[in-house]
Amino acid sequence: MPGTPTNIDRFIAGIDRAIFSADPVTVTAHAYDATNEFHYPAGVVRPRNAADVAAILRAANESRVSLFPRGAGTGFSGGSLPVDGGVVIDFLGMNRILDIDEASMTARVEPGVVTLHLQETVEKRGLYYPPDPASLKICTIGGNVAENAGGPHCLKYGVTRDYVLSLDGFTADGRPFGAGKGTLKDRAGYDLKHLFIGSEGTLAVFTGILLRLVPKPEDRILFTAYFRDLDDATAMVNTLLMRGIAPSSLEFMDRSALQAVESYAKLGINTSHEAVLIVEIDGRADEMPHLRGITQACLAQTAADIQVATDKREQEALWEVRRKASPAMRAFGNKKANEDIVVPRRNIPACIRELRDLAQREGLNIISFGHIGDGNIHVNIMYDGTSDAERMRVEHGLKQLFTIVNRYEGAVSGEHGIGIAKKRYLPANLDPVSYDLMRSIKRLFDPNGILNPGKMFY
Numbered sequence: 001m002p003g004t005p006t007n008i009d010r011f012i013a014g015i016d017r018a019i020f021s022a023d024p025v026t027v028t029a030h031a032y033d034a035t036n037e038f039h040y041p042a043g044v045v046r047p048r049n050a051a052d053v054a055a056i057l058r059a060a061n062e063s064r065v066s067l068f069p070r071g072a073g074t075g076f077s078g079g080s081l082p083v084d085g086g087v088v089i090d091f092l093g094m095n096r097i098l099d100i101d102e103a104s105m106t107a108r109v110e111p112g113v114v115t116l117h118l119q120e121t122v123e124k125r126g127l128y129y130p131p132d133p134a135s136l137k138i139c140t141i142g143g144n145v146a147e148n149a150g151g152p153h154c155l156k157y158g159v160t161r162d163y164v165l166s167l168d169g170f171t172a173d174g175r176p177f178g179a180g181k182g183t184l185k186d187r188a189g190y191d192l193k194h195l196f197i198g199s200e201g202t203l204a205v206f207t208g209i210l211l212r213l214v215p216k217p218e219d220r221i222l223f224t225a226y227f228r229d230l231d232d233a234t235a236m237v238n239t240l241l242m243r244g245i246a247p248s249s250l251e252f253m254d255r256s257a258l259q260a261v262e263s264y265a266k267l268g269i270n271t272s273h274e275a276v277l278i279v280e281i282d283g284r285a286d287e288m289p290h291l292r293g294i295t296q297a298c299l300a301q302t303a304a305d306i307q308v309a310t311d312k313r314e315q316e317a318l319w320e321v322r323r324k325a326s327p328a329m330r331a332f333g334n335k336k337a338n339e340d341i342v343v344p345r346r347n348i349p350a351c352i353r354e355l356r357d358l359a360q361r362e363g364l365n366i367i368s369f370g371h372i373g374d375g376n377i378h379v380n381i382m383y384d385g386t387s388d389a390e391r392m393r394v395e396h397g398l399k400q401l402f403t404i405v406n407r408y409e410g411a412v413s414g415e416h417g418i419g420i421a422k423k424r425y426l427p428a429n430l431d432p433v434s435y436d437l438m439r440s441i442k443r444l445f446d447p448n449g450i451l452n453p454g455k456m457f458y
Contacts, residue, residue, distance in 0.1 A: 007063045008042050011087065014059030019052055020045050020087075030088040033073040033080050034135075035338075035421060041068065041082035046090045050168070050176075050207040056089060057174040057205070060450045067451055069201035071112065071143030074135035076338050077419030079147065079200045083454040089205065091142050097121055098208070105213040106165065106182060111142025111206045118211075128216040130157035133415070134326070142206050148198035150415035152249040152280075155373035157214070159415070161197045168208035169196075172446030182210055195441070200417050201452040203445040217282035220248070221292050222315040225303040226273040230254070230356075232302035233275035234349040237372055239298050240279070241345075245291065249280035250373030254352070257325050257369045264328030267321060273304060277372070278322050280315075325369050332365050333382030337394055339422075341405045342376045342414030354404050355379060364397045376414035402428070418456045426456065 012020055021027075022043040031040045042065075047053045060067045066086025073080055082088050095112035102125055109118060115136040119129050132151035133139055139149070145167070150159040166180035180186060180193035196204050227233035237250060253261075253276045262269040279299070281291050292308075299306050309315040329336060343351050352368065355377075359366040370378035379401060383394050402412055402425045412422050412429045427435050439457050443449075 007065050008087070010063035011059045011065040012043075014062060015045065015055045016052065019047060030070060030073070030090060031082070033078060034076045035078045035081070035419075037078055037081060037420075039081045039083050040085065041088045042085050044088045044090050046093045048093055050170075053089075053170055053205060053207055054174065054176065057170050057172070057451075060087070061174055061448050064448060064450065066449075066453050067205075069142075069146065069205050069452060071140035071146070072114070072135070072138045074133075074139045075143065075147060075417065075419065076340070077147075077200075077413070077417040077421040079417050079419035079452070079455060080143075081420065083420060086450075086453075091140065091205075094142075094207065095140075100125060100127075102127065104182065105215075107211045107213055109141050109209050109211065111140060111145070111209060113141045115139050115141060115144060122213055123216055126216050127213040129163065129211065129213055130154075131160045131163060141209055141211070145197055145206060145209060146199065146201050147415065147417045150371065150374075150376065152251055152371060154415075155250050155371065156246045156248045156282075161194060163212045164193065164197055164209060165212050166210040167193055167196055167204075167206050169204050169206040171204045172202075172451035173448065177204070180210070184212075198417070200419060200455055202442055202455055203451070205451070217248070218285040219288045220280060220282040220315065221288060221295075222309040222318050223277075223279040223281075223295060223299060224307040224309075224318045224321065225277045225279065225299045226270065226305040227275045227277070227302060228273060228304045229302070230274045230352060231349050233277055234352060234372065236277060236299065236302060237345060237348065239301070240295065241373075243294055243298055245281065245295055245298070247279050247295075247373060248282040249278065249371075251278040251322050251370070252276070252372035252377070253278075253322065253325060253369040254356075254367070256365075256367040257328075258321075260328040260332060260367055261321055261324045264331055265320070265324045267324070269321065270305070276321065277303075278318065322369070325367075329367055329380055329382055332367065333384050335383050335385040337381040337383070337398055338416070339379045339381075339398070339401060339412075340370070340376060340414045340416040341379055341401070341410055341412065342374070343405065343408045343410035345373075345375050347408040347410070348372060348375055348377075351404060351408050351410070352377070355401070358397060358400055358404070362393060362397050362400070364393065366397075371414075374414070375410070398425075405429070420455060423456055423458065427458075
């Protein structure tokens with residue numbers, strides 16, 4: 001009927017109008033993420049504090065308007081995309097570091113704090129926050145928690161989950177909660193904190209996060225080791241770990257990735273090598289000579305060439321090889337199927353061999369690199385997307401890729417999340433009971449289906 005309020009009108013009436021915008025520029029800026037898919041929201045709401053968040057959730061449940069939590073929009077799985085045209089909750093305005101407790105080695109932050117800003121702030125006090133996703137210069141702690149973000153340093157230090165002590169926020173149906181405590185041990189009831197971590201904004205939103213910190217490492221050494229044989233490179237991972245070396249980073253790039261980087265950046269890389277390992281060790285200054293000796297001896301067993309960097313400038317130069325991987329791939333196609341599979345370490349060599357066979361068999365341009373120390377391989381299928389036949393070939397290749405992952409007891413995502421990009425592959429990656437229990441949990445926390453609908457599950 002004319003004059004009948006729409007759902008959006010009823011939603012706006014329940015919040016402070018000053019925090020809502022339907023401006024075309026604002027709407028467009030919140031319509032996409034790193035997947036480069038576009039889904040336009042009906043509007044954007046920017047909470048300033050927990051009271052605003054409470055009002056937003058209350059209004060959304062009463063009006064049945066869908067809400068899509070968003071940090072910086074750097075995700076690769078479409079997790080923050082407003083797929084049904086609802087309202088985006090932009091948390092960038094809640095960006096305060098509330099407290100740093102040096103005695104307890106903790107930091108309390110709001111969800112919009114940028115990861116690098118937190119790292120730089122705590123390092124000035126001799127402390128260290130290790131999780132370092134590739135987008136750390138712009139991604140937010142709230143987004144990191146929602147996705148359980150990792151990064152190169154998670155082999156030694158762990159992922160975001162390992163640093164979250166407690167979460168404050170609201171469930172999807174608007175109930176305030178505090179999950180976890182500021183203690184290293186907590187066996188009081190079910191572990192709800194870890195249920196929320198990695199839930200991709202489908203169960204709850206966060207307003208306060210208490211993080212564990214560790215002492216800042218005194219020194220670092222970086223090794224870049226080139227291998228003529230792919231199996232030698234992948235086997236070196238276990239060689240180092242069995243010798244008691246706990247690399248702070250252990251990165252891998254295959255020959256295709258090396259060729260892409262050299263073509264793009266002209267760094268003088270010998271592209272005849274089959275693979276490169278980038279190995280970083282850190283710790284106390286007095287233990288570094290010993291660790292350097294063991295690491296270098298291990299690498300020398302099979303590596304064709306080893307470069308060692310001890311000062312920051314040299315290390316930055318060697319890291320450029322890995323950092324240029326993502327931008328370099330654009331020369332091999334306008335579109336990218338960006339997968340972040342993970343398999344048990346024992347299955348890494350066989351899995352990577354099968355990826356190469358898949359590329360040759362299906363005529364696909366597959367470039368692989370990633371955090372090989374924990375089995376997290378970033379598999380990128382590059383293509384132009386100009387023909388239906390090409391798109392079908394890529395889709396067929398993805399199905400085979402995830403069949404390989406399932407056969408090797410892996411997971412379809414190690415750190416990017418499921419979102420909309422991988423939800424079709426999730427059921428085959430889980431047993432039916434687990435999948436059904438997850439959907440039941442979603443219904444329990446979000447009975448009205450208003451929080452990040454269309455993500456993770458069918």
